[in-house]
Amino acid sequence: MTVDTLSRVVIVAEMQGRDLGRRRLALILLVALPLAFYGALAGHSSDAIIPGGVAMAFSMAGAAIFAVLSSRAVDQRLTLAGFRAGEILAGRLLFLEVLSLPLVAGSSVLMALVSHPPRPWTMGLAVEMVAVVAIPFGLAVGALLPRELEATLVLIGVVGIQLSLDVSQGLSKVLPFYGPMRLLDGSLGGDYPIGAAFLMSVAYAAALLGASSYLMARRIRIRHHASPREAT
C-alpha cells in the first residue's frame, strides 16, 4: 500500500468517524447494548459472558450496516470523483476497527471484574474476535441489502439464532460467531482448542470481508468510457 493510498483510506475513515461522532444517541446505544445484554444476565448465570460477548456483534455489525447504508447515495459519487471501492471499504473498516477497541476493552474489563472467568485473557480475545467478525458481517449485509429494515432484521436474526443455540449444535457451527462463541466458552473452562476457534473466527471474518468487497465493488463501479473519435 502506497503512502497516497494510505492517506486516502485515512481520510475516508476520518470522515466516517466525524459522521458517526455527531450521532451521539447512536454512540450511546452502541456502548449500552452489549452491556445491557450482559447486565441483564450477570446476576442469574455464570455463563453471562457468552451472550454479553456475542451481543457486541449487535453493536459493531449495526455500526457497520449503518456506515454502509448512510453512505449509499454518496459512494458511487466518491468513486466517480476518484476513490477506488477498496479504499472506501478499507477506510470504513479502519474506522470501525478503531471504534471497536475501546468498546471491546471496556466490556472485557467489566465482564472480567464482575464474572471472574477462569481465563480472562481468552475472554478478551473472544470479545475482540466478535468485533473482528461482526464488522465485515455488517459491511456485507449493508452491501447486500439496500434498506435499513431488511439489514437490521437479518442482523437480529443471525445474531439472535446464534445466541439461542447451544454452541455444540450443528447449525451454530455454520453461523458467523461460532468461533468467538467457542472462545468465550473456552474462557469459562471449555476444552475446545483456542487456536482452532481463533483461526475459525479469522477465516470467517476474511470470507465476509471478501464478500463485502465484491458486493461493494459491483454496486458502486464506474464504467470508464473511451475518448471520442475525432472528425465526427
Add this chain to the structure above:
Amino acid sequence: MSAEQMLLSAAGIGKAFGRRPVLEDASLGVRAGEAVALVGENGAGKTTLLRICAGLLSVDAGEVRVAGRVGYCPQEPGVFELLTAVEHLVLFGRAMGLRRQEALAHGRAILESFGFPSDERLPARDLSGGRKQKLNLTLALLGDPKVLLLDEPYQGFDRGTYVNFWDHVDRWREEGKAVVIVTHMLAELDRVDRVVELAVHPSRRRGEHSRGRW
C-alpha cells in the same frame, strides 16, 4: 484545445430496467465550449442518460465516449448528512488527488461564487435546500472537470442565485467545458447552444393510453 473538440458523445443508447424500456437509440454529443439542455417529459430518461454518460449506469446498447474528467451533479444531493461543506470538500478533493488546502481553496472559491458563506459550519442535514444544492453543485465542479453533467442543478436556488447560475454556465463554456443541463425551465433555453429533447419510450406511452381507457 480546439473549440470544436468533441468531449462527450453517446450514440444509439438503449437502456431498460428489467422489462421496462427507458431509452432506445438515444444520442447526445457535446463539444468543448458548448452547453446543451436535455429536456423531455417526466420518465423520458433524462436522468438515466446523464447517469449513463457519467459512467454510473451500464448501457444495454450503444456506446458512450468521454474525453477528460466528468463532474456529475445528481438531482438529489449525494452528500453525507452529518458532514459540513468543508469536510465534503476535503473528502471529495482527496478523491481527486487534491491536498487538503488545495481542495479547501478551490472548493471555497466555488461555494462563494454561488453565494454560499465559506464559514458555514452546519452539517449538510441542517442546510437549507438551496444551500445543500449549492454544495452538491460545488462537488461536481471541484477538480475542474472538462465535462459537466448537471441534473436540474438549480433546485432550491433563490432568484438571485438562479440568475447567477446561468452566468456560470456562460463562463464554463468560455473555459471550454462541455456542459449538459437537464432542465424543465424552458424559459431559459435561449441561454444554451442546443436543446436535445428526449421522448418517453413508445411502449410506455402506449401503456399509459391503455391504462387511461380503463
